[in-house]
Structures are given as structure tokens and as C-alpha cells.
Amino acid sequence: MIQLHQISKIYNQGKTNAFQALHKIDLKIADGELVAIIGTSGAGKSTLLHILACIDSYESGEYYIDDTLVKNCSEKKLAQIRNKKIGMVMQDFALVDDFSALQNVMLPLDFSKSKVSEKKEKCLKALQAVGMEKFAHHQSNKLSGGQKQRVAIARAIVNEPSIILADEPTGALDSKTSSEIMELFKSLNDAGRTVIIVTHDMKIAQQCKRVIRIEDGKIVD
Ligand SMILES: Nc1ncnc2c1ncn2[C@@H]1O[C@H](COP(=O)(O)OP(=O)(O)OP(=O)(O)O)[C@@H](O)[C@H]1O
Ligand SMILES: [Mg+2]
Numbered sequence: 001m002i003q004l005h006q007i008s009k010i011y012n013q014g015k016t017n018a019f020q021a022l023h024k025i026d027l028k029i030a031d032g033e034l035v036a037i038i039g040t041s042g043a044g045k046s047t048l049l050h051i052l053a054c055i056d057s058y059e060s061g062e063y064y065i066d067d068t069l070v071k072n073c074s075e076k077k078l079a080q081i082r083n084k085k086i087g088m089v090m091q092d093f094a095l096v097d098d099f100s101a102l103q104n105v106m107l108p109l110d111f112s113k114s115k116v117s118e119k120k121e122k123c124l125k126a127l128q129a130v131g132m133e134k135f136a137h138h139q140s141n142k143l144s145g146g147q148k149q150r151v152a153i154a155r156a157i158v159n160e161p162s163i164i165l166a167d168e169p170t171g172a173l174d175s176k177t178s179s180e181i182m183e184l185f186k187s188l189n190d191a192g193r194t195v196i197i198v199t200h201d202m203k204i205a206q207q208c209k210r211v212i213r214i215e216d217g218k219i220v221d
Helices: 045-052 075-085 101-109 116-129 145-157 175-190 202-206
Strands: 002-011 019-029 034-038 060-065 086-089 163-167 194-198 210-215
Touching (some): 002 045, 034 175
Parallel strands (some): 086 163
Antiparallel strands (some): 002 060
């Protein structure tokens, strides 16, 4: 369960260029939901997703993941939550160009104490889940946009997180590849994961069980 209570985010607080990107956001998302977040460019979608992913801070309000108040966590505990509970697919894939697909998927396992052979097996399983096992040893900057997106998803799911957050996962893809990627998210959701997708694409949003619209840093719908 995800709960945001009166979350406000101000970039550059205290400076002349201070900007309030989120205004007192209240939001509850139950386990196993499939949610789309929509809204115009600059509305605050990525900001909200980054806060949900525990990779960005906020100026006021409370964020609970399950029963954990995120604000009170040490860096170590926060890293643990990010690593175990959350899988994030960034707006621009954020793959390491000169790493292979497999090496990219392995990144979240860097801190795991498992044997390398076990880690590799886990990564190959994740790559298989997104239909990319044949490309495991391909350098990631030589993959197509859709293939990169799949590798980014494999990396997000390799630790079997309960929450998957995706920022415009189909933004750069043609409509056929987009619907394939959406099928992938739906199957992850069918397997019981919470999936939250930021999108501009109404075709994607319509396939989610709940749509949240955000405008000027406020949830309006
Ligand atoms: N690091 C930052 N410093 C200052 N302002 C920022 C920063 N990141 C985002 N903003 C501002 O906060 C607002 C919300 O940005 P955000 O990236 O969340 O929008 P978005 O809804 O994801 O837009 P898009 O659809 O274009 O990705 C925008 O006005 C943006 O200019
Ligand atoms: Mg964005």
C-alpha cells in the first residue's frame, strides 16, 4: 500500500527561482493496482513518480510505503526499500551505453551477496520475461528503442519488487511496440504487482484500471 498525505515539492526552495511542483498531494494506491498518471508536460508527473520511487525528496507531507514512514528512514533503510520493493523505469531508459543488456539488468544486484552465477540466472530470467534473452550479450546502445525499453523493464523487475513505476515507458515507441510493452506491464500486474505508469498516451491510460490526472502539481481527477 502506498499513501501520500499532503505532499508538497518545491524545487530550489529559498532561492529566487523556487518553484512549487507539487501542491499537497493526497493519494492512496492499494497493492495490485494498475494506475495511469496523466497530465500535460510540466504538470509534475515525473516529480511525483520520483518521490514514489524514493529517489527525490519533498518539503512537507508524509509518504508511507506499507507501514514505513519514508521520511524517518536512514539512507541505508531507504536504499533497501528502493532495492527490494521498487522497480523504476526512467523516462529515458537510463541504460549504461557500453554495458551489455545483461550487465545493465545486473546493476540492481550489485549489492547482493548472492553468487555471480545465481545473479546471472536471475538476470536471464528477467530478460526472458521481457523477450530479450537472445540479446543478453548485446551492447545496449546498439539496441532499438523498444529493445532498450524492455531491458530497462527487465532491470526494474529483476529484484521482484512489489511496486513498478514507469515514466513514459512507451513515449518513444511505435504503436505496435507500445502495445507489446503495455501487455508486459499488464502481465506484471496480473502477477500481483502494483504498476504505476506515467503516460501521455490515452490508449495506454485506458488500459489501466485507474487514471489519475495531475495539473499544475495538483491531482484534479
Ligand atoms: N530539477 C528541477 N529543478 C527545478 N524545476 C524543476 C526540476 N525538475 C522539474 N522541475 C519543474 O517542475 C515542474 C514539473 O516537472 P516534471 O518533470 O515533474 O513534469 P512532467 O509532468 O513529468 O512533464 P513531462 O510530461 O514533460 O515529462 C516543471 O515545471 C519543471 O520545470
Ligand atoms: Mg516527465
